[in-house]
């Protein structure tokens with residue numbers, strides 16, 4: 001109280017003198033400098049991660065290429081929106097990252113198509129050019145309605161990918177934008193799922209929006225809204241990300257357990273890109289950066305035990321069928337999915353930092 005009272009009263013007691021104006025300007029400049037520094041650090045980390053993947057392109061799986069496309073697409077969108085309001089150095093670095101990520105993504109697509117043709121035929125749209133250029137407008141995150149979690153249902157990755165595939169016509173390319181009752185019921189209506197099942201509900205909707213099916217999803221959300229949502233598609237996004245935020249915060253409280261860090265980065269990446277800047281919490285940035293290895297990748301943590309079935313090449317798409325997307329080992333203890341979600345998470349920070357600088 002002793003400390004707080006004078007601070008609180010200060011603006012009431014003093015007219016805005018030249019001195020306080022200067023102090024305010026200095027604080028703002030300080031925070032601009034801090035923001036610019038944080039953007040530098042984030043771009044350094046992103047560039048190193050992209051370069052690592054690029055140097056090891058034949059040990060990337062399909063999921064590993066998603067992060068590259070996100071970095072490519074979102075840096076493009078950020079430049080399109082903010083280039084004129086950014087310091088020149090920052091804009092140039094964004095442009096450089098954009099082209100590096102794009103080149104790496106194109107090579108990853110060739111490699112993935114060659115090594116896993118069946119999986120690629122089913123899910124290749126997720127990593128096609130421009131797929132992650134979509135720029136979701138920033139929105140405040142509402143508070144999550146607290147609901148009892150469903151019994152942790154097993155998550156079937158194949159089901160999720162097949163539902164995403166419905167967005168495309170029989171040729172697998174032109175948007176048909178089908179949303180079957182089975183898929184809506186399985187992937188959108190449940191409001192008690194957690195973990196990767198929940199992030200993949202959001203992933204399904206983002207895929208639909210990006211496939212050009214916004215009006216179809218909007219109509220579905222109006223006709224069959226998930227419990228507790230208002231009949232708008234934005235309301236469904238809000239509901240999912242509000243609950244994901246509660247989970248991410250719980251992971252922080254638990255001290256970021258090693259087996260959950262991959263999920264945590266996926267949460268920050270997906271909801272961050274879906275337009276919720278709150279996910280790029282300032283205090284989580286040093287945490288994410290501390291998980292990066294000197295070679296630029298993100299990998300196994302010391303003492304972490306990863307379920308071997310996550311790597312089972314006999315399962316669909318090289319990934320564990322339940323709960324989590326495919327993991328694949330890369331050289332030097334690095335992991336493909338993990339590096340990809342880290343790139344997604346850092347890209348969400350990149351967006352928030354750029355928007356803060358351009359503000």
Ligand SMILES: *[C@@H]1O[C@H](CO)[C@@H](O)[C@H](O)[C@H]1NC(C)=O
Nearest residue numbers: 176177178179213215216217
């Ligand atoms: C998706 O929406 C578009 C535009 O409203 C419509 O033309 C198309 O038929 C819809 N697709 C399906 C499968 O309902």
